[in-house]
Amino acid sequence: MLTLGESQADTNDMFTQVVGATRLPDGRMLVGDLGSYALRLFSADGKLVRRFGRKGAGPGEIGYLKTLLRCGDSVVTLDIDGNRTSVFTLGGEYVRTFRFSSPQPGRPPYTTACNSRNEFVHYGWEQREDMKGGAYRPMVPLWLSKADTVTPAAIATIAGAERYGQVVDKQLRGVRPLPLGKQTAIAIGSDRVYVATGDTYEIAVYDFAGKPRPSIRDSRPVQPTTRADIDHLKALATALATPSRQAAIERDLDAMPLPNVLPAYTALLVDRSGLLWAQDYPRSTSPTAAWTVFDVGTRRVATVGLPTHLEVYEIGDDYVLGRFLDPNEAVPQVRLYRLRRGR
Numbered sequence: 001m002l003t004l005g006e007s008q009a010d011t012n013d014m015f016t017q018v019v020g021a022t023r024l025p026d027g028r029m030l031v032g033d034l035g036s037y038a039l040r041l042f043s044a045d046g047k048l049v050r051r052f053g054r055k056g057a058g059p060g061e062i063g064y065l066k067t068l069l070r071c072g073d074s075v076v077t078l079d080i081d082g083n084r085t086s087v088f089t090l091g092g093e094y095v096r097t098f099r100f101s102s103p104q105p106g107r108p109p110y111t112t113a114c115n116s117r118n119e120f121v122h123y124g125w126e127q128r129e130d131m132k133g134g135a136y137r138p139m140v141p142l143w144l145s146k147a148d149t150v151t152p153a154a155i156a157t158i159a160g161a162e163r164y165g166q167v168v169d170k171q172l173r174g175v176r177p178l179p180l181g182k183q184t185a186i187a188i189g190s191d192r193v194y195v196a197t198g199d200t201y202e203i204a205v206y207d208f209a210g211k212p213r214p215s216i217r218d219s220r221p222v223q224p225t226t227r228a229d230i231d232h233l234k235a236l237a238t239a240l241a242t243p244s245r246q247a248a249i250e251r252d253l254d255a256m257p258l259p260n261v262l263p264a265y266t267a268l269l270v271d272r273s274g275l276l277w278a279q280d281y282p283r284s285t286s287p288t289a290a291w292t293v294f295d296v297g298t299r300r301v302a303t304v305g306l307p308t309h310l311e312v313y314e315i316g317d318d319y320v321l322g323r324f325l326d327p328n329e330a331v332p333q334v335r336l337y338r339l340r341r342g343r
Contacts (some may be wrong), residue, residue: 001319001336002046002336003307003324003329003333003335004334004335005333005334006331009117013227014032014209015033015333016033016035016332017033017332018031018231018270018323018332019032019034019066020065020067020069020150021313021314021321021322022313022321023316023319023321024156025089028041028042028043028044029041029044029334030068030090030092030333030339032067032068034065037051037053037054037343038053038054039053039062039068039077039092046265048203050051050092052092053077053086054168057081057084059097060086060094062082063079063082064078065079065080066078066314067112069114071095071115071149072116072117073120074090075088075089075092076094076114078266083099083108084098084099085097085098085099085117087147090149093122095295100112100120100145100147100149101151101152103122104127105124107124108124110122110124110140110160111120111161111184113187115186115266116272117202118146118147119146119188120147120188120214121142121144121186121188123141123142123184124141124142125160131163131165132165133258134165134167135162135163136162136163136164136165137159137162138160138163139157140159141156141157141158142154142156142186144193144208153208154210155314156204156206156208156210158197159184159197161181161182161183163175163181164176164179164256175317178258179258180230180258180259180262180263181259181263182199182259182263183197183198183263185265185266185267185268185278186268187270187276189274189296190274192207192213192296193205194210198264199220199264200222200264201217201218201220202216202338203268203278203294205298214298215298216276217295220264222259222261222262222263223262223281224261225258225262228283228284229284230284232283232327233253233258233288234250235327236282236325236327238327238329240325248266250316252306263281265278265279266279267279271293271315271316272315274295275293275301276293276294276295277291277292277312277315278293279312280292281305282309286308288307289306289310290303290305291303291305291312305323306320308326309324309326309327311324311325315339316339317339318338318339318341319336320337321334321336321337
């Protein structure tokens with residue numbers, strides 16, 4: 001239906017690295033980007049209306065945008081600099097800044113999702129004693145909160161994101177997400193929390209009291225990692241890098257032991273009508289990636305093929321919105337697709 005960032009003439013704006021987007025009730029779109037102004041508002045026909053959220057540490061400013069979330073009638077930004085969370089109205093007016101509470105004192109959430117009632121689900125980081133050289137996967141807390149919750153409501157301990165520790169001269173020099181590793185996905189509905197660790201085609205379900213509900217299972221086997229998957233990983237990792245940086249990234253990946261099997265599910269989203277969407281790992285050999293749609297009773301109601309290079313941010317009643325990055329073109333775009341639902 002619409003592409004933002006396709007050309008300078010179309011949008012009067014090009015993106016640096018898109019990290020989130022939402023479509024507002026009047027059809028305008030708000031995009032989160034790592035450029036000098038983190039938030040950019042576009043008209044329904046794709047024209048730039050306003051830039052705000054400039055770089056900085058003051059009220060309404062953002063240092064390094066990690067995520068943009070649409071939480072009901074608010075837009076929430078997660079800022080890596082200072083671990084700050086800022087709230088804006090849908091019109092872009094700054095409201096306030098706060099920090100999420102955590103069962104891990106002094107540490108922000110690793111990943112956060114929200115629902116339309118401004119309720120949040122998070123999971124945490126590994127403990128320092130869990131860090132080690134090579135690939136590892138820590139167990140981490142899963143918890144619920146509101147924006148101003150003082151004591152977070154821990155509901156489970158789950159497998160967190162797979163990590164990789166770099167060792168230099170027998171010393172651990174740093175840790176990072178493991179490329180092609182399992183990055184646990186979470187989503188939150190009106191009264192359910194969903195967790196996909198990626199080990200198998202299974203999604204754990206919890207109510208808000210932390211009680212496990214019937215999980216969503218599929219008997220399919222996980223897929224082996226192929227050379228094409230590794231090449232595609234390199235293409236995505238280097239798409240927006242300078243030539244010298246591209247070479248360094250490729251050397252880094254070549255020296256790293258990558259997983260033999262791919263994650264099962266890689267993303268979870270609850271759409272505007274409350275249905276859960278789960279994305280299979282996208283394969284470079286296919287133009288589309290399968291998303292399986294489940295109702296609240298965990299019954300599968302549809303399978304939808306979405307473009308392989310589309311990172312989905314939001315699914316409305318009649319649209320899908322996300323970031324599109326073809327590694328061969330290396331132009332970050334925001335794309336709006338029409339969604340037709342069955343009766």
